[in-house]
Amino acid sequence: MLNYQQTYSRMGDDDLLRLASQWQTLTEPAQAALGAELESRSLKGEFEAARRTASERLTAQTALSSAPSRAEKVMFRLFVCSAVSAVLFRTIWPHVFDLSKKIQLGLYEIVVGISDSFLLWLIIWLVLRGRRIRKGAQA
Incomplete structure (x- = not known):
């Protein structure tokens, strides 16, 4: 001192x-x-x-720091996992099992519904993230 x-x-x-x-x-x-x-x-x-x-x-x-919060990181990981699983199910699932056409179509429709809901969640997340970024820029 x-x-x-x-x-x-x-x-x-x-x-x-x-x-x-x-x-x-x-x-x-x-x-x-x-x-x-x-x-x-x-x-x-x-x-x-x-x-x-x-x-x-x-x-x-x-x-003003633009580092994503913990919740945003978790949401991003959830979206990535959902996207990967939706793509895998959509492309591979119909060819994996030799099931009857009705069962295959039923499962395929479920998978398509899951992937469509993923896209909806992704759009919502992007809109909310955009609002957060704009609020930070205005402050």
């Missing part, structure tokens, strides 16, 4: 305030030394404003 105090005591007021705007990235000893130096120079008001600005900037960056 002594090194921080010595370094900060040699810095100008503008440099200290610029450093205070990066408050979130500093270690605890650096924050303590910077706070003490700003108090000793009667820059506490400017320091608080710079710290608030830094925390608001960090909050804005966090809100």
Whole structure:
């Protein structure tokens, strides 16, 4: 902490305030030394404003991050698994068993219904994801 105090005591007021705007990235000893130096120079008001600005900037960056949430990852995996299974069933299932035509057609219709419902869920998911992206861009 002594090194921080010595370094900060040699810095100008503008440099200290610029450093205070990066408050979130500093270690605890650096924050303590910077706070003490700003108090000793009667820059506490400017320091608080710079710290608030830094925390608001960090909050804005966090809100704008485009990383998908856990629920979105789970939904994407569900869609991928559903798509793969629908394609496999639709292409392979009618040829796997030598069943009568009625049974084959009945099972085939079930599989087609499943794949069609998958497409509906995919469209819904894409629309909701698009709304989320647009809301993030507007904020």
